[in-house]
Amino acid sequence: MMNAMRAVPVRSGRGTAVVAYHAGSSQPACLPLRPGAGLVMVTDINAGAMVTWGRRRYGAYGMAGRRLRVVLGTGESYKGFLYLRLILRAMLRAGLGRDAVVLSLGGGVVGDVAGLAAACFMRGVSIVQHPTTLLACVDSSMGGKVGINTGAFKNAVGCIHPPRYMEAQMGRVAALPLRQWRAGLAEAAKIAAGLDRDFYCWLAIHAHDVARRAAPAIASMVTRCAELKSYVTALDDVEAGARACLNLGHTIGHAVESGMSYMHWLHGEAVSLGIVLMAKASHRLGLLPRADAAQIVRMLASLRLPVRLPLGVDAARLADALSADKKNRGESVCVVLLRGIGDCVALEVPRDAMLWAWGGAVHRLT
Ligand code: GLY
Numbered sequence: 001m002m003n004a005m006r007a008v009p010v011r012s013g014r015g016t017a018v019v020a021y022h023a024g025s026s027q028p029a030c031l032p033l034r035p036g037a038g039l040v041m042v043t044d045i046n047a048g049a050m051v052t053w054g055r056r057r058y059g060a061y062g063m064a065g066r067r068l069r070v071v072l073g074t075g076e077s078y079k080g081f082l083y084l085r086l087i088l089r090a091m092l093r094a095g096l097g098r099d100a101v102v103l104s105l106g107g108g109v110v111g112d113v114a115g116l117a118a119a120c121f122m123r124g125v126s127i128v129q130h131p132t133t134l135l136a137c138v139d140s141s142m143g144g145k146v147g148i149n150t151g152a153f154k155n156a157v158g159c160i161h162p163p164r165y166m167e168a169q170m171g172r173v174a175a176l177p178l179r180q181w182r183a184g185l186a187e188a189a190k191i192a193a194g195l196d197r198d199f200y201c202w203l204a205i206h207a208h209d210v211a212r213r214a215a216p217a218i219a220s221m222v223t224r225c226a227e228l229k230s231y232v233t234a235l236d237d238v239e240a241g242a243r244a245c246l247n248l249g250h251t252i253g254h255a256v257e258s259g260m261s262y263m264h265w266l267h268g269e270a271v272s273l274g275i276v277l278m279a280k281a282s283h284r285l286g287l288l289p290r291a292d293a294a295q296i297v298r299m300l301a302s303l304r305l306p307v308r309l310p311l312g313v314d315a316a317r318l319a320d321a322l323s324a325d326k327k328n329r330g331e332s333v334c335v336v337l338l339r340g341i342g343d344c345v346a347l348e349v350p351r352d353a354m355l356w357a358w359g360g361a362v363h364r365l366t
Contacts, residue, residue: 006219008226010142012162012237019142019166019226021219033058033128038066038096041103042087042114044074050105050132050172058103068094072110076257076267079109079148081157087117100125107133108140108267112158115146119161129166133176134184135268137168138191138225139246143233154254160238170222174213183268185210185303188225190275193296194248195228197342204295207302244327244346248336249274255321259313265306272305280361282338285353292341315362319355 007020033039039061041054051069058067070087072078091100100121104114111129118127129141147158174181188210192200202220203210209217229246236242253274257265279296282288301307309315327334332348339345349357 006223008223008230010162010166010226010230011234012144012160013233014144014160014162014237017142017163017165019168019230021137021168021170021222021226033061033101034099035061036066036099037061038091038094038100039068039103040087040091040094040096040100040117041067041069041105042072042110042117043069043105044072044078044107044110046074047071047105047110047132050130050169053169053172054103054105054130061101066094066096072106072113074107074109076109076149076154079113081148081150083113084117084120084148087114088121091117091121096121096125098122098125102127103130104128104141105130105132106136107131108136111136111141112146112155113148115144115161115163116148116158119146119159124161126164127161129163131166131168132173134173134181135187135266136184137170137173137222138184139187139229141166141168142226142229143243143246144237152258154258162233162237168222170218174215174218179266181213182211182304183266186268186272186275186300186305188221189300189303189305190248190271191225191228191246193275193279193299193338193341194245194336194344195232195342196224197340199224199228200299200341204299204302207299211303241346244334245336245344247346248338248344249276249278251322251325251327251335252277252318255318256310256313258321259317265310269306272300272303273307273309276300276307277358277361278336279338281335281354281357284357284360285337285349288338288340292338295341296338309362315359318362319358322354322358323351 009016010019102118104111115127131137131141144160144162146161147155150156192203206217249271253270256270279293283293297307333351333354336346
């Protein structure tokens with residue numbers, strides 16, 4: 001049985017959302033919904049038992065005829081205009097209005113597209129996030145980044161629309177297939193490596209416990225991730241500064257995913273490789289001691305996450321992605337680098353210097 005877990009207030013410029021991690025199917029203390037509100041539950045085809053749970057949980061809310069469910073498939077291809085439109089049209093056809101509440105029951109893809117639908121519908125209605133993957137629990141369902149992909153452009157259309165409430169049933173999340181679970185650990189490792197040395201050391205010591213899903217270790221990990229995410233989004237919810245650090249490893253991670261047509265690696269697996277490359281590049285640029293870079297690679301490997309380039313991904317294409325990133329300005333590239341474990345920084349680095357550091361890092365991985 002999962003240990004009792006704390007609720008964590010996650011702050012941002014738009015207010016505070018309660019983030020609650022619960023054991024099994026226990027009920028939270030608060031749920032900010034008005035009886036009679038129109039409800040749309042967005043799930044994916046894997047949500048199964050969560051849908052039953054959601055029906056029970058929200059049965060008392062939403063008038064008959066004003067409760068609906070939209071089911072997406074799984075994978076990044078569902079994070080697109082077509083599915084955003086599907087949700088919005090369903091809401092309009094059901095006659096929902098400004099009091100509508102969107103409930104997301106799923107992983108990062110469902111949370112992102114449902115969140116964007118909530119942000120757009122009638123210029124913004126509430127979104128409640130019920131993440132069903134570890135990755136969403138520790139990162140994507142908090143802080144309000146929502147969006148869709150357009151063609152090869154990941155998250156090209158989106159906005160910041162924080163949830164009013166986030167609640168995870170950790171007993172269910174911990175029953176995920178092992179590969180999904182490990183992919184979520186990559187985001188926890190990103191938060192630790194980038195923001196908090198003590199948490200990083202804790203994670204390195206407890207890597208085995210979190211990998212085998214020991215309840216006390218999970219409780220400590222998820223609540224620390226929420227506290228750190230709150231710390232960052234309270235400083236900067238719109239990514240004008242500090243929040244950029246949460247992108248550690250992501251530019252390259254996205255390029256790896258797109259280089260494999262989003263078909264072979266999970267997002268967290270690609271992020272793991274991105275963190276490795278950024279740690280090595282940080283070392284080549286003289287920012288990060290070699291021992292720290294090596295320690296980060298060891299930790300990710302101990303979580304059984306990828307630390308080498310996959311076959312079939314062309315290193316030159318990854319360098320192009322780095323050069324073409326939407327955050328770049330002029331002859332500089334915007335990257336998140338490490339100055340130490342738990343100490344990352346978003347910097348503008350001359351393109352040539354970054355490509356040199358990057359080239360060396362990739363070379364050692366192939
Ligand atoms: N997942 C990165 C962020 O929330 O900023």
